[in-house]
Amino acid sequence: MRYAIVTETYPPEVNGVALTVQGLEQGLRSRGHAVSLVRPRQDSDVADLPDTMLVRGAALPRYPGLKFGLPATRRLTRLWTNTPPDAIYVATEGPLGWSAVRAAKRLGIPVATGFHTRFDEYMRDYGAAFLQQTAMRWMRRFHNRADATLVPTRELQDFLASQGFERVVRLARAVDSTQFSPALRDSALRSLWGARTDTPVAIYVGRIAAEKNLGLAVRAFRELQGKRPDARFVWVGDGPAREKLAQDNPDFVFCGIQRGEALARHFASGDLFLFPSHSETFGNVTLEAMASGVPTVAFDYGAAREHLRSGVHGVAVQDDEAFVAATVQLGDNATLRGLMGGNAAEAVRALRPDQVAADFDVLLADLAATRRSYANPATA
Template sequence: MPQMRYAIVTETYPPEVNGVALTVQGLEHGLRARGHEVGLVRPRQSTDTVAQTHELLVRGAPLPRYPGLRFGLPATRRLVAAWRQAMPDAIYVATEGPLGWSALRAARQLGIPAATGFHTRFDEYMRDYGAAFLQQMALRWMRRFHNRGAATLVPTRELAQFLQAQGFDNVVRLPRAVDTLLFDPARRDRSLRAAWDAGDDDLVVIHVGRIAPEKNLDLAVRAFRELQKTQPRARFVWVGDGPSREKLAAQNPDFVFCGLQRGAAVARHFASGDLFVFPSHSETFGNVTLEAMASGLPTVAFDYGAAREYLRDDVHGAAIADGDDAGFVQACMRLANAPATRRSMGIAARQAVAALRPEQVAADFDDLLMQLADARRIHAPAAT
């Protein structure tokens, strides 16, 4: 296998905690583990003192309504200069912000093939933040961005079909994986549950993710209050942060808020729950669904994204028709009162994702970038 030089451009990256940041980091590490040289372009974060040798840090600005996150400012000239000195064989642009647009412009100037990643349904976010009239405009903006690349990578068949119907070109499915060594039922922790005031036989409902309007969290609260009528000692544990946390905590003082958790800590929180609820309507994928399943948790989610791809209704939890809020509540109540069913579903859920290896995702990603690089070489004008 030839050694390649790749560049990844992203506006979010750990220690920022979100699905895009962690997915991009996994792809970067996967390529490097396969022996390739990988450059990373991202905005400078408050924790940065000096860039690592493989990093190009650019100027950024705070992202409104997303505390702790930044977007990259335009940097076309800087990228052109850097890539002229060390020309990548192919680049991957993970985000559609100003930095992402700059990367596509620089790649076009230099003749570098670029793949883009479709990670966020910004068109759906318009609705969730009270600007539904902007949905079609957002979709047109994203189509224009992604069609400037040679391929648009998506995690599910469902999303690929949707984007193709909306005029997106060269849509390619790149499946996701989950680290089953990290997310493991064996990490269940009685002392952590005790800190939540939950005994061995008490039901712990858990939500992991951004606490924000686009996550449809009112439905999760409604479902919990209904199941609490038959499970009065049930606890609702929230892992994550976001603009809705303060209001949610004030309205529900009995809820347990654990804040952002990373690595082994978040895996321990997953494994220490009993039922994972994920009421979001606007996920592009939903990595937390796979993480919950790998942790042995029966999951209630709407039937799209990761749930459509991997969660089988009445086998691994409940996959509810998107928009059926009443069905979501009923499923939560049903599983809350069926501990034996939850245990068998948790075992089946773990087995269902056991074969989703990050190494295979890295290999598929590598193959795709290599194909783009080979196509460029074939169509490049001959030297004179």
């Protein structure tokens, strides 16, 4: 089969959407399919890449280092007229994503979209709550033009259906337990953080930005520190809020963006993963923390609701006060953390990326077969 993937973010950019899209692309390739990629040109691109169409992009406001793709309907129509894919996956709702859906519909190629980002919640987090319903209408209009909209959880599938989204299909997420593992815990790395063997280390991994509700993580850690003055808070990632956060909290340890084995070592060397975000569609980092044997405190939605059993793998909470209380309880109880961390690592071991790739392949192939049966009813 020949598939095309369209995305406005892609590694080396570091965010959940970019890494998820790359995983899906690699999964399809590993299954023997031809995959072409369409994305904005990045500053690091010095030459054309095989099986990749690079389009012009523009800086994304408030997201330094990220771009959105400019409209490219005509280019995509020409490309897919000459070499039509059997099915197309559009991962993002920006101008490039809209262009891809238009071109696919014009050419009669089946197209699936991915719902990766709660832009309606972002409106609230950036002080524009009055635009939440507008954002929801915009997303609904975009996704309802597709033959299927892929979501990672049953919870999100039900929510979007209640908001008038059509043809919403769950595609589960996975985590590579050969990469993220408790075995990568690194005492030398912990020493760099100023942590001894018995020092409780809270860790946050992700974008350091307003939409992540980081003030709550800070408050919860300060409460923990009241009981355990030796506790440390380690931050992995970058974003527009990092400078102010570091300025206000000089005792915090900032490690910047980490990738590959270095990221896995940072995860495994923490003792408690704090994930205070209200606006994720999933939260891949929750699975990565669990696979690393690190109990998680998170709100009861997304990956936490789908995979984290509260009280067994960490704590899934309903409100801010419960988040703070769980942080203090786990941060001050090494025995409980160890038990939950072991349970968490075991619980996600069966979530294999190759199974997600197989499910994605079947979904796209079914869309292609359905479209062919409509085009050739005599052979159906």
